């Protein structure tokens with residue numbers, strides 16, 4: 001019986017893999033929901049980095065996690081005011 | 094230096110109480126002086142798992158309310174001289190003990206014992222927060238199921254927020270045959286997801302049910318796989334490097350033997 005079941009299962013995605021994948025996705029959301037300052041902190045770091053390259057509108061800046069059936073994507077909406085002419089080196093700000 | 098270790102999980106019914114009882118009994122067997130605190134107020138269980146339910150006079154709440162001295166409430170184990178239980182109150186609310194009171198209690202117990210285990214209630218509310226208040230280490234128990242692992246992840250975050258870092262994980266109720274067939278998450282899967290240190294694994298084992306029926310921790314039964322598993326964890330807590338046990342599935346021979354000998 002066991003043997004047959006294994007043969008049968010061979011090409012199917014095993015239930016363990018399904019569990020693991022679902023768990024991975026659900027934890028992405030759990031962790032973000034539990035600590036909303038995580039996205040806030042990310043946003044601040046992003047502003048800092050992006051400001052090296054362009055001038056952005058900080059008030060309209062949004063970072064989100066978008067969920068679809070089998071993946072989570074980080075999306076950011078960043079209104080750009082102006083591009084810098086050249087990349088400023090870090091020490092000059 | 095005495096250690097206060099909270100046994101917690103988030104999800105109920107995954108084996109916290111069984112774990113606390115067996116780790117306590119196992120360490121006592123090695124000669125350590127151990128106290129088990131049942132912090133699952135209103136749903137006390139540790140007393141029956143240890144077979145001490147008929148000896149309770151005072152409980153945790155009596156101690157913190159000053160109705161008795163700590164020593165009067167401690168119940169000595171039947172089998173070993175150095176294992177003690179501080180039972181939970183059965184009639185009180187979860188908030189009957191405050192974090193400050195728990196801290197004071199564990200500080201007092203540190204004078205008496207080498208290991209203090211706190212059997213935590215399920216959930217993440219006040220009962221959990223009160224239970225962890227006096228602990229310096231945490232053991233998280235999970236089973237290889239999505240809901241249990243998910244709740245474990247939540248608990249890891251809450252422990253961190255409370256200043257309890259680097260909890261260690263016990264994966265309970267593993268069924269090797271199901272893991273092999275791809276129908277149960279295995280040790281590596283769970284460790285990969287939770288990214289915390291593995292303290293041990295315990296197989297799903299009928300011996301636990303039998304021993305709980307008798308009120309004797311399974312760690313005392315050296316023939317049982319679960320007993321060995323707990324014994325391994327006990328030695329790891331003592332700083333001994335014990336390799337992870339390989340969980341055996343019952344082959345046909347073992348099954349026949351068990352059938353003949355009438356024990357599981």
Ligand SMILES: Nc1ncnc2c1ncn2[C@@H]1O[C@H](COP(=O)(O)OP(=O)(O)O)[C@@H](O)[C@H]1O
Pocket residue numbers: 102104105106107108109110111112138265266267295296297298299301302305319
């Ligand atoms: N490894 C195991 N194998 C078989 N049964 C187990 C195992 N661990 C726990 N159990 C059973 O599961 C039930 C819940 O365990 P318990 O320790 O009371 O969990 P919790 O304290 O987390 O609620 C009990 O009936 C116990 O006997």
Ligand SMILES: [Mg+2]
Pocket residue numbers: 109110111133138212213
């Ligand atoms: Mg319990």
